[in-house]
Amino acid sequence: MSKPRVLYWFRTDLRLHDSPALKAALDLKPEAFYPIWCWDSHYVYHSRVGPNRFQFLIDCQNDLSQSITKLNKNSKLFVLREPAVTLLPKLFKAWKISHLVFEKDTDAYAKDRDAQIMEQARKAGVEVIVRSGRTLWDSDEVVKVNKGKPTMSISQLQAAGAKVGEIEPVVETPKSLPDPGDLELDIEQTQPKPDWDMNEQFRDAKETSYSSGIAGPNNDFAVPTLEELGMKPATSPHKGGETIVLKMLDSILADEDYTGTFEKPKTSPAAFEPQSTCLTSPHLHFGSLSCRYFYHKVLEIVEKRRKAKQSVSDPPTSLTGQLLFRDMYFAAQASLGYSFGQTYNNSHCRFIPWHLPSKVDVTSGLVTGGYEVDDPGKEVWLKRWAHGKTGFPWIDAIMRQLRQEGWIHHLARHSVACFLTRGGAYISWERGAEVFEELLIDHEAACNIGNWQWLSCTAFFSQFFRCYSPVAFGKKWDDNGDFIRRYVPELKGMPKKYIFEPHKAPIQDQKKAGVVIKGDGEEAEIDGVVCYPKPMFDFPTQRDICLERMKNAYRVGLYGNDAKVLDGTWKKAFADGAEGPTEGKKGGPGGLSVCEDTDGGEEVNGSDEVNHDVTSPPAKAKKAQAGGSRATPMKGQSDSPRVTRGHKREHSQSTLEDSFKKKAK
DNA sequence: TGGTGGGTTGTGTAT
DNA sequence: CATACACAACCCACC
Numbered sequence: 001m002s003k004p005r006v007l008y009w010f011r012t013d014l015r016l017h018d019s020p021a022l023k024a025a026l027d028l029k030p031e032a033f034y035p036i037w038c039w040d041s042h043y044v045y046h047s048r049v050g051p052n053r054f055q056f057l058i059d060c061q062n063d064l065s066q067s068i069t070k071l072n073k074n075s076k077l078f079v080l081r082e083p084a085v086t087l088l089p090k091l092f093k094a095w096k097i098s099h100l101v102f103e104k105d106t107d108a109y110a111k112d113r114d115a116q117i118m119e120q121a122r123k124a125g126v127e128v129i130v131r132s133g134r135t136l137w138d139s140d141e142v143v144k145v146n147k148g149k150p151t152m153s154i155s156q157l158q159a160a161g162a163k164v165g166e167i168e169p170v171v172e173t174p175k176s177l178p179d180p181g182d183l184e185l186d187i188e189q190t191q192p193k194p195d196w197d198m199n200e201q202f203r204d205a206k207e208t209s210y211s212s213g214i215a216g217p218n219n220d221f222a223v224p225t226l227e228e229l230g231m232k233p234a235t236s237p238h239k240g241g242e243t244i245v246l247k248m249l250d251s252i253l254a255d256e257d258y259t260g261t262f263e264k265p266k267t268s269p270a271a272f273e274p275q276s277t278c279l280t281s282p283h284l285h286f287g288s289l290s291c292r293y294f295y296h297k298v299l300e301i302v303e304k305r306r307k308a309k310q311s312v313s314d315p316p317t318s319l320t321g322q323l324l325f326r327d328m329y330f331a332a333q334a335s336l337g338y339s340f341g342q343t344y345n346n347s348h349c350r351f352i353p354w355h356l357p358s359k360v361d362v363t364s365g366l367v368t369g370g371y372e373v374d375d376p377g378k379e380v381w382l383k384r385w386a387h388g389k390t391g392f393p394w395i396d397a398i399m400r401q402l403r404q405e406g407w408i409h410h411l412a413r414h415s416v417a418c419f420l421t422r423g424g425a426y427i428s429w430e431r432g433a434e435v436f437e438e439l440l441i442d443h444e445a446a447c448n449i450g451n452w453q454w455l456s457c458t459a460f461f462s463q464f465f466r467c468y469s470p471v472a473f474g475k476k477w478d479d480n481g482d483f484i485r486r487y488v489p490e491l492k493g494m495p496k497k498y499i500f501e502p503h504k505a506p507i508q509d510q511k512k513a514g515v516v517i518k519g520d521g522e523e524a525e526i527d528g529v530v531c532y533p534k535p536m537f538d539f540p541t542q543r544d545i546c547l548e549r550m551k552n553a554y555r556v557g558l559y560g561n562d563a564k565v566l567d568g569t570w571k572k573a574f575a576d577g578a579e580g581p582t583e584g585k586k587g588g589p590g591g592l593s594v595c596e597d598t599d600g601g602e603e604v605n606g607s608d609e610v611n612h613d614v615t616s617p618p619a620k621a622k623k624a625q626a627g628g629s630r631a632t633p634m635k636g637q638s639d640s641p642r643v644t645r646g647h648k649r650e651h652s653q654s655t656l657e658d659s660f661k662k663k664a665k
Numbered sequence: 666t667g668g669t670g671g672g673t674t675g676t677g678t679a680t
Numbered sequence: 681c682a683t684a685c686a687c688a689a690c691c692c693a694c695c
Binding site: 154321322423463469472473 | 673674
C-alpha cells in the first residue's frame with residue numbers, strides 16, 4: 001500500500017499550535033503533505049467583509065505560511081485561487097491525494113459546503129478526516145446531549161458541556177512538517193462568476209484576486225493582497241497572526257492578577273490605548289489562537305491561585321466564562337442552522353415588528369439580504385447610527401471606533417446595539433448585525449447574531465426594561481469624555497460639562513469649543529466652523545416608545561416560526577396603533593416583505609410603499625438596499641454550482657456607504 | 666407543579 | 681461615597 005498523500009485544508013484554523021486536525025494529518029506520516037487554503041468567492045464577494053477584516057485574514061495567512069516554511073523550507077501555505085467545491089476534486093487527481101483533512105466548521109454555509117466536499121471526496125476515493133477544534137466542545141455533540149435543542153442559556157451550555165465530557169487537552173505543536181509533493185498543476189481554473197459583489201463599496205479598483213490563475217500573479221501560491229482585492233488599505237491598528245497572538249497571550253497570562261480575577265462587566269468600554277480586554281477575539285475567529293489552548297492556560301492560573309487562596313473569578317464573568325458564551329452561541333447556531341441568523345422562521349427568536357425588517361424569500365424561508373424601508377426616517381436613523389453621526393457623542397464615538405479600528409469593547413457593543421433596537425431607534429437587530437458583520441475584525445457569525453438577539457431581547461435575554469442610556473452609561477465609564485474626544489474630534493474642545501450632550505451647550509460655549517452643534521450629520525462644516533449634529537431624536541421619548549412596544553410585542557408573544565409570522569397574519573395582533581409595519585397594510589407574508597423566489601427579486605405582493613428604495617427614493621433617505629448577507633446566507637448564494645440566484649436588484653443598489661460618501665463630497 | 670430566586674454587563678433616586 | 685430599592689416585569693432552573 002502506498003504512503004498517504006495528504007491535503008490539509010486550512011480554513012478558520014490558521015495556526016500550528018493545538019490543532020487536533022493538523023495532528024491527525026501528521027499522524028498519517030504522509031509522504032506528501034500539502035497545506036492549502038482555497039480562496040473562496042463566498043468570502044470575497046458574498047459575505048460582508050471590509051478591508052480591516054480582510055487584512056486580518058491576510059496577516060494570519062502570511063504568518064502561518066512563514067511558520068510552515070520555518071518547519072520545512074519546501075513548504076508554505078499554498079493559497080489556491082478557486083473555491084473549494086470546484087477546486088478540490090481537480091486537486092485530488094492532480095496531486096494524487098489519498099487523504100483530505102480539515103477542522104470541523106460550524107456555520108450553516110460551511111456545513112453545506114463541507115458536506116458537498118465530503119461527497120466529492122467519497123466519489124474520488126479520498127479518505128476524509130475531520131476533527132473538532134473550533135470550540136471547547138464539539139457543537140454537534142453539545143446539541144445532541146441538549147436533546148437537539150439550541151443552548152439558550154449559559155447554564156444549559158454548562159450542563160451540556162459537562163455531559164459531553166472533559167474539554168480536550170492541548171495538542172502538541174508540530175516540530176517538523178513533511179515535504180509537499182509535486183506542485184505542478186495542469187488543471188483549468190474555474191473562475192467564480194459572481195452575479196453580485198457585496199463588498200463593491202469597499203473597492204476603489206477592480207477585484208483581481210482570481211484573474212491571474214490558480215497560483216496567483218507570481219505563480220507561487222502567495223496570499224492575495226488588499227490591492228488585488230481592489231481595496232483601500234486597512235485602517236485597523238490590530239494585527240493578525242499566530243505569532244503575534246501567542247506573544248499577546250503570554251503577556252496576558254504573565255499578569256496573573258488580571259487573568260485570574262478578570263470580570264468582564266467590570267472592564268471599561270471606554271478604555272483605549274490600551275483597551276481593557278485582551279483583543280483575542282479576532283484570533284479566535286480566524287483560529288490563529290486555539291480557544292482550548294486559551295481556556296486551559298487561563299484555568300491553570302485560576303487553579304494555581306485558588307490553591308494559594310488568592311482571589312479568583314469564575315464563569316460567567318471570568319475569562320473562561322467568555323469562552324463558554326462563545327460555545328453557547330456556536331451550539332445554538334449548530335442546532336438552528338440558517339434560521340439562527342434571522343427572525344423569520346427562527347423558532348427561538350421573538351417576533352417583534354421592528355422598523356426596516358428583512359425581506360424574505362418565502363419559498364426558501366430565508367432572508368434575501370435586502371430589507372423593507374417601512375419609513376424613510378428610520379432609514380436615515382440607521383445610516384446615522386452606522387456612520388457615527390447620531391448626535392449622541394457616546395454612540396458616535398463607539399461607531400467611529402468600530403469603523404476605523406474594527407474592534408470595540410463588548411459593553412460598547414451593548415450600548416450601540418440597544419440604542420439601535422429596543423432602546424432607541426426600534427430598528428431590526430438584523431440591520432445592526434449586518435453593519436457589525438462588515439466592520440468587525442472579530443466577526444463571528446454565531447456570536448454576532450447571538451449577541452444581537454441578546455441585546456434586542458429577541459432571544460437569550462429578555463429584561464428589556466434594562467435600557468442603556470447613551471448619556472448615563474458612557475458617563476459611568478468616561479466621566480471626563482476622553483473616549484469621545486479621541487473618536488469624535490469635532491468635540492475635542494467641548495468642556496466636560498457638555499461632552500455627552502453638546503447640543504445643550506450654549507452657543508458661546510460651542511463657539512469657544514470650536515464647534516457648532518447643528519444639522520443632521522451631512523455637513524462637516526458650516527461657514528468654516530466644524531459641525532457636529534444635533535441628536536437624531538429625543539432619547540427619553542424614544543425609550544418610552546420602545547418600552548411600550550416591547551411590552552406589547554412580548555404580550556403578543558410570537559416567535560419567528562409562528563404560523564402568523566410565516567403567513568403575515570401577525571399584523572392583526574398588532575392592530576393597536578404601533579407605527580411602521582405594525583399598521584398592517586404594508587409588507588407581505590411575515591410582515592417582513594417578500595422577495596419572489598429565484599430570479600430578479602420582484603415583489604409578490606408588496607405595495608408601492610414597500611419598494612420605494614427601488615424607484616425614486618425620498619430625498620432624505622437615499623436608497624440603501626445594502627445587499628446584505630446574513631452571516632448565515634441563503635443557500636442559493638453559496639459557491640455551490642447547484643443553484644444560481646439572480647440578485648440584480650440588490651446588486652444595482654447603491655449602499656449605505658455610497659450614499660453617505662456622496663453626501664460627504 | 667407552582668412558587669421562588671437568580672440572571673456576566675440599567676437608571677435614577679433615596680438613604 | 682456606597683448601598684438599596686423602585687421601576688414594571690422578562691425567562692428559566694430548580695426545589
